[in-house]
Structures are given as structure tokens and as C-alpha cells.
Amino acid sequence: MEIRLLRIDSRLLHGQVATNWAKVLKVDRILVVSDQVASDNIRKTLIKQASPPGIRVHxxxxxxxxxxxxxPRFNSFKALILVEDPRDAQILIQNGIQVKLVNIGALSFNSSRQMVTDSISVNQDDIAAFHWMHDQGIKMDIRKVSGDSSKDLWKVLTEKGLIKLNSQGAAH
Incomplete structure (x- = not known):
């Protein structure tokens, strides 16, 4: 299976993903990976209804x-993987999913989270997952749609004081 993009977005499949990312990436599958959504028939149905023409959504x-x-039966898939939170992305990568880049679209705000951009809020679990990905050499790209200029999430987290660097510039 060729993973064309692993995207973290609490909204999962919505217009920007359906119309922009899927088309630009030329995927034939969108895989929404979530234990919670997979067990919720209403959310599952709504997500499948948002699928772009010609692309299968699972x-x-x-x-x-x-x-x-x-x-190996799925080797021909050209997939976009969507997860709701950084921890799910970390679990997939820790267990062998190969990616060099993780795209972050939006992480919804609530009282346990701190805003770091206009569309991304994080809590300590998110920061820990991002820290782990950074330590693996995975680039974390903030973009809502493919045409947006890329922002480095690690840099944003560091500038906001959420990642502490030692005197050698390494995170601790």
C-alpha cells in the first residue's frame, strides 16, 4: 500500500480533504482510521457520504x-489516511506504517487544549505524540489545503514554548 499522506484532522473527511487533497494526491482510497468512528454507525455513514466521486472511502x-x-492484497492502494488525533498517528507509525511527513489540518479546541494556530489546539498527549514523531525524523506540516504555504509544527510548538530546547538546541 502506498500511503500518499497521513493527515491528522479532528474533522476527518470534509470538503477540503474531499475536493483538494484527494485530487492533488491522486488517491484511489481514503482510509478514515479511528476506533471511535468505526464503532459509530451514524458518523461512519456521514463520512462515507462525503466521499468524492471515484474514490472509495473506508x-x-x-x-x-x-x-x-x-x-499484499492491498499493495495497489494509493491511500490518504485520516486520523482524528496525534496519538492515533503515532500508534500507526510505531507499528510500521511508513511515512516521512504528517500533515496537520485542524485539532479542535476544548478547555483542556491550548491554541497554537488559528485551527490547531494541543494538549499534553498531543505534544508527547508530536515529540515522538519529531524524534523519529518525521516532518510535521501544517496546511489546510495543498496550496497553502507549509508551516513546520515543531517550530510553532517551540516558538509557543510548548517544546523546551536545551543549550545545544535539542528538545528535552
């Missing part, structure tokens, strides 16, 4: 994503 739990990723 809503699957995390462990099923890992099984199909390593199953």
Missing part, C-alpha cells in the same frame, strides 16, 4: 489498518 479501526497495510 472507516476502519486502528488494528485493522495495520493488518491491511501489511497484507
Amino acid at each position: 472507516v476502519i479501526p486502528l488494528m485493522k489498518m495495520l493488518r491491511i497495510y501489511f497484507d
Whole structure:
């Protein structure tokens, strides 16, 4: 399976993903990977209804994503993976999903989160997951749509004081 993009977006599949990312990436599958959504028939139905013409959308739990990723029957897939939160992205990568870049679209605000951009808010679990990805050499790109200029999430988190650097410039 060729993962064309792993995107973290609490909104999952919506207009920007359906019309912009899927077209630009030339994917034939959108895989919404979420244990919660996979067990919620209403959300699953709504997400499938948002699918762009000609692209199959599947809503699957995390462990099923890992099984199909390593199953040679799915080698022809050109996929966009959507997850709701950084921890789910970390679990996929820790278990063997190969990506060099993670795109962050939006992370919804609530009282346990701190805003870091106009569309991204984080909590300590998110920061820990992003820290782990950074330590693996994974670039974290903030863009709503493909034509937006890319912002480096690590740089934003550092500038906001959410990542502490030692005197050698390494995170701790």
C-alpha cells in the first residue's frame, strides 16, 4: 500500500480533504482510521457520504489498518489516511506504517487544549505524540489545503514554548 499522506484532522473527511487533497494526491482510497468512528454507525455513514466521486472511502479501526497495510492484497492502494488525533498517528507509525511527513489540518479546541494556530489546539498527549514523531525524523506540516504555504509544527510548538530546547538546541 502506498500511503500518499497521513493527515491528522479532528474533522476527518470534509470538503477540503474531499475536493483538494484527494485530487492533488491522486488517491484511489481514503482510509478514515479511528476506533471511535468505526464503532459509530451514524458518523461512519456521514463520512462515507462525503466521499468524492471515484474514490472509495473506508472507516476502519486502528488494528485493522495495520493488518491491511501489511497484507499484499492491498499493495495497489494509493491511500490518504485520516486520523482524528496525534496519538492515533503515532500508534500507526510505531507499528510500521511508513511515512516521512504528517500533515496537520485542524485539532479542535476544548478547555483542556491550548491554541497554537488559528485551527490547531494541543494538549499534553498531543505534544508527547508530536515529540515522538519529531524524534523519529518525521516532518510535521501544517496546511489546510495543498496550496497553502507549509508551516513546520515543531517550530510553532517551540516558538509557543510548548517544546523546551536545551543549550545545544535539542528538545528535552
